[in-house]
Amino acid sequence: MSQSETLSINVREILKAKAPNTKVPNFLIRYLEKIVHQDEINQFLAEHGDVDGIEFVNESVRFLDLTIHTEGLDEIPKGKYTFAGTHPLGGIDGLSTGLAIHNRFPERSIKFLSNDLLSSLDNLMPLFVPVNKVGNKTQRRSLPQRLDEAYQSEMQMVIFPAGICSRRIKGKISEMPWTKSFITKSIETERDVIPVYFEGRNSNFFYNLANIRKFLGIKTNIEMLYLANEMFKQRGSTYHIYFGKPISYKTFDSSRSAQKWADWVREQALSLAKKPKK
Numbered sequence: 001m002s003q004s005e006t007l008s009i010n011v012r013e014i015l016k017a018k019a020p021n022t023k024v025p026n027f028l029i030r031y032l033e034k035i036v037h038q039d040e041i042n043q044f045l046a047e048h049g050d051v052d053g054i055e056f057v058n059e060s061v062r063f064l065d066l067t068i069h070t071e072g073l074d075e076i077p078k079g080k081y082t083f084a085g086t087h088p089l090g091g092i093d094g095l096s097t098g099l100a101i102h103n104r105f106p107e108r109s110i111k112f113l114s115n116d117l118l119s120s121l122d123n124l125m126p127l128f129v130p131v132n133k134v135g136n137k138t139q140r141r142s143l144p145q146r147l148d149e150a151y152q153s154e155m156q157m158v159i160f161p162a163g164i165c166s167r168r169i170k171g172k173i174s175e176m177p178w179t180k181s182f183i184t185k186s187i188e189t190e191r192d193v194i195p196v197y198f199e200g201r202n203s204n205f206f207y208n209l210a211n212i213r214k215f216l217g218i219k220t221n222i223e224m225l226y227l228a229n230e231m232f233k234q235r236g237s238t239y240h241i242y243f244g245k246p247i248s249y250k251t252f253d254s255s256r257s258a259q260k261w262a263d264w265v266r267e268q269a270l271s272l273a274k275k276p277k278k
Contacts, residue, residue: 008042036228053126054109057099065236068096072243072272073104076194080108081246082157082186085196086175086269090165090227092234093198097241098127098158111155113147147181151189157182161262165227168207178266180258186249195244195269200237202230242272 011033015024033039048059061068085097098110112128129150151157161178168174186193210223247268252261 008045009036009038011036011038035226037232049123052123054102056123057095060095061099064092066092066096067238068100068241070100070241070243073100076243076246080154080156080191081194082159082182082191083194083196084159084161084182084265084269086198087160087162088166088198088200089202091231093200094160096239097196097198100241101156101158105156108154108156110158111150111153112158147185151185151191165202167210173201173207175266175270178262180262183252183258183261187252190249192246192248193265194246195265195272197242197269197272199240199273203233206230244268244272
């Protein structure tokens with residue numbers, strides 16, 4: 001991508017495209033520009049918009065001044081795996097986990113399973129298997145084929161089966177339930193599974209907003225608008241990522257359903273939190 005083609009964020013234009021017949025007050029536009037850190041992100045894109053893939057991830061982690069410590073990753077033998085991880089933050093956790101795995105297995109690189117929002121970032125497209133939840137029928141029908149190609153490749157699959165970041169439930173910050181597809185695809189393609197625990201949390205504001213939105217019966221996840229702000233709050237932070245031992249795909253036999261096995265792997269990932277730091 002050339003410098004002239006570098007993408008930028010323009011909240012005003014996005015709102016105009018999404019709601020062309022709605023007049024949004026200027027004060028609200030300015031607030032949203034601040035919340036999504038429009039100026040800072042555009043400055044970053046202006047400086048690094050000409051790189052993509054893992055190099056863009058590396059520049060993003062450097063821009064956020066993150067220090068990442070891993071436990072257990074160096075003990076994982078060579079091979080191709082499905083890395084199934086917890087998703088407490090909604091951005092930094094994915095970038096950091098993927099970069100750590102790539103650095104451990106540079107000859108294989110990585111593939112993420114992503115949602116529509118992440119798929120819109122052209123710089124990251126080489127790493128993503130996009131999941132078009134609201135795409136047209138042709139896009140939705142092609143997802144199984146895209147998944148098959150990714151799982152059958154030699155790349156490492158990096159999956160966050162919860163799909164959304166953690167929420168506070170009954171006063172406790174909790175990893176959301178995991179879906180089962182990573183189990184069925186790992187069995188089909190004979191990939192062993194690595195449980196991963198990322199140690200981190202968002203702000204109380206984020207969790208309170210999510211619970212208020214749910215209490216009021218609002219279906220739109222408005223708290224997701226604040227994930228960029230949460231990311232910038234965590235700038236300069238240190239995180240620990242714990243990697244478990246490989247679980248053979250042969251473990252996932254007919255003694256349990258695929259969903260029950262997914263629940264079990266989730267518990268294995270959460271149990272890594274109790275491992276003492278070195």
